[in-house]
Amino acid sequence: MYRLLLVEDDESIVKSLTEYLSQEGFFVESANGQKEALLKLDNSVYDLLLVDISLADGNGFAVCALAKEKNYPVIFLTASGDEYSVVAGLDMGADDYISKPFRPRELVSRIKSVLRRYANTGQTVQIHGISINTDKGAVSRDGKDIFLSALEYRLLLVFLNNRGSVLSRNRLLEEIWDTCGDFVNDNTLTVYIKRLREKIETNPQEPKIIKTIRGLGYRMD
Amino acid sequence: MYRLLLVEDDESIVKSLTEYLSQEGFFVESANGQKEALLKLDNSVYDLLLVDISLADGNGFAVCALAKEKNYPVIFLTASGDEYSVVAGLDMGADDYISKPFRPRELVSRIKSVLRRYANTGQTVQIHGISINTDKGAVSRDGKDIFLSALEYRLLLVFLNNRGSVLSRNRLLEEIWDTCGDFVNDNTLTVYIKRLREKIETNPQEPKIIKTIRGLGYRMD
DNA sequence: GATGTTTTTCACCAAATCATCATTATATTA
DNA sequence: TAATATAATGATGATTTGGTGAAAAACATC
Numbered sequence: 030m031y032r033l034l035l036v037e038d039d040e041s042i043v044k045s046l047t048e049y050l051s052q053e054g055f056f057v058e059s060a061n062g063q064k065e066a067l068l069k070l071d072n073s074v075y076d077l078l079l080v081d082i083s084l085a086d087g088n089g090f091a092v093c094a095l096a097k098e099k100n101y102p103v104i105f106l107t108a109s110g111d112e113y114s115v116v117a118g119l120d121m122g123a124d125d126y127i128s129k130p131f132r133p134r135e136l137v138s139r140i141k142s143v144l145r146r147y148a149n150t151g152q153t154v155q156i157h158g159i160s161i162n163t164d165k166g167a168v169s170r171d172g173k174d175i176f177l178s179a180l181e182y183r184l185l186l187v188f189l190n191n192r193g194s195v196l197s198r199n200r201l202l203e204e205i206w207d208t209c210g211d212f213v214n215d216n217t218l219t220v221y222i223k224r225l226r227e228k229i230e231t232n233p234q235e236p237k238i239i240k241t242i243r244g245l246g247y248r249m250d
Numbered sequence: 251m252y253r254l255l256l257v258e259d260d261e262s263i264v265k266s267l268t269e270y271l272s273q274e275g276f277f278v279e280s281a282n283g284q285k286e287a288l289l290k291l292d293n294s295v296y297d298l299l300l301v302d303i304s305l306a307d308g309n310g311f312a313v314c315a316l317a318k319e320k321n322y323p324v325i326f327l328t329a330s331g332d333e334y335s336v337v338a339g340l341d342m343g344a345d346d347y348i349s350k351p352f353r354p355r356e357l358v359s360r361i362k363s364v365l366r367r368y369a370n371t372g373q374t375v376q377i378h379g380i381s382i383n384t385d386k387g388a389v390s391r392d393g394k395d396i397f398l399s400a401l402e403y404r405l406l407l408v409f410l411n412n413r414g415s416v417l418s419r420n421r422l423l424e425e426i427w428d429t430c431g432d433f434v435n436d437n438t439l440t441v442y443i444k445r446l447r448e449k450i451e452t453n454p455q456e457p458k459i460i461k462t463i464r465g466l467g468y469r470m471d
Numbered sequence: 472g473a474t475g476t477t478t479t480t481c482a483c484c485a486a487a488t489c490a491t492c493a494t495t496a497t498a499t500t501a
Numbered sequence: 502t503a504a505t506a507t508a509a510t511g512a513t514g515a516t517t518t519g520g521t522g523a524a525a526a527a528c529a530t531c
Contacts, residue, residue, distance in 0.1 A: 178476085178478080179477080180478070213479070214481085216479090216481085221478090243488080244487090244488080
């Protein structure tokens with residue numbers, strides 16, 4: 030699930046967009062102005078920013094600048110005909126823009142296209158103190174590299190792509206071995222969970238990253 | 251096999267779509283207008299609705315409304331350029347729309363995406379002060395996690411999915427143990443009801459969430 | 472083909488969970 | 502009210518599940 034930060038001070042737009050984008054499967058957070066946006070950027074991780082260029086408390090350029098520093102993709106929302114802002118925004122490194130009023134559907138397709146573009150430039154995901162670069166296939170903690178075998182890495186990616194959801198053992202077997210436990214020993218998975226935990230958890234006995242939900246499966250929060 | 255209900259009064263579209271979608275592995279039923287659609291909705295179960303917005307006997311909104319009531323996903327078919335209907339449709343809770351003329355292939359991919367979304371939209375359900383997230387497999391009250399065993403959790407889900415109706419002991423045994431009481435001791439169920447109540451009820455002696463309907467079974471309101 | 476690595480399997484353990492029993496409580500009805 | 506049926510309770514072995522260490526099998530690299 031992609032996480033979007035919507036920076037917009039018009040209540041009604043925030044409400045309707047949040048609803049629509051949530052339905053489309055995005056996780057949407059919003060900031061009602063520049064100040065709140067910068068704060069949220071410092072404290073959370075997002076996959077993409079939607080920034081209204083004309084905010085009451087200053088234009089969206091400062092937000093864009095910080096976002097670009099963190100290498101986040103940015104899409105500008107702009108009043109139609111505001112050519113100047115569009116040019117300035119794109120110059121700052123914004124990835125796309127869309128003029129109000131826009132059809133939500135079009136926004137979604139632009140979001141998806143930008144995300145696709147970013148997907149294979151190798152975003153670094155920070156989670157529970159470990160950082161994962163899906164492009165390089167590199168995993169590290171506190172700058173120190175963690176070497177994972179191919180399977181361990183794949184397992185980690187499955188968890189990463191399903192953050193927050195319980196994954197049943199069968200589901201994991203399916204994702205990684207293309208089988209429902211008929212061919213590989215069911216315990217194989219258990220062993221891999223253990224290996225992965227040994228490498229990425231600070232205390233494997235008390236796993237913080239990959240939790241066991243007895244009877245249901247495993248979950249990464 | 252997913253069951254689709256196609257609400258469309260143009261014979262030729264019905265015929266070609268039915269053929270194409272069947273080939274794609276869907277089970278397709280069709281209704282030639284609003285009236286027939288509402289009837290079918292009352293009598294059968296579907297996984298997704300495809301609704302033409304401009305039906306001869308009234309627009310598709312009534313169908314959409316009933317579908318949403320039953321929590322079915324809906325995709326609108328609309329004449330191109332009919333912006334008004336699109337907005338109205340999405341406002342009503344439609345999950346997506348596609349403008350005619352469309353390529354069947356695109357329709358299929360939209361159908362699949364909506365179904366996927368619904369499949370793992372583990373919405374958080376709030377009920378009697380406890381919240382249940384079927385995606386995370388987590389149950390909580392006032393933000394505090396409630397740990398349920400696999401069986402307790404399954405039992406709770408059965409009640410959740412049958413809110414308001416009395417579930418006989420046999421029905422519950424069937425749902426959870428795949429048996430009608432022939433193999434597991436009948437009292438086992440009683441014990442699990444008790445355990446579940448101890449964990450989710452504020453006062454297990456006087457259950458508010460799972461009521462006993464003596465002689466008939468149990469019910470969650 | 473020797474060597475080192477990764478993947479899979481095996482055997483065993485501990486703890487959580489499950490199914491059942493005997494007993495007690497409560498509602499229904501004769 | 503007593504008898505009967507139904508449901509709740511507490512306690513207890515049995516079973517399942519997931520975790521562990523080690524070893525065998527498969528794979529790759531030289």
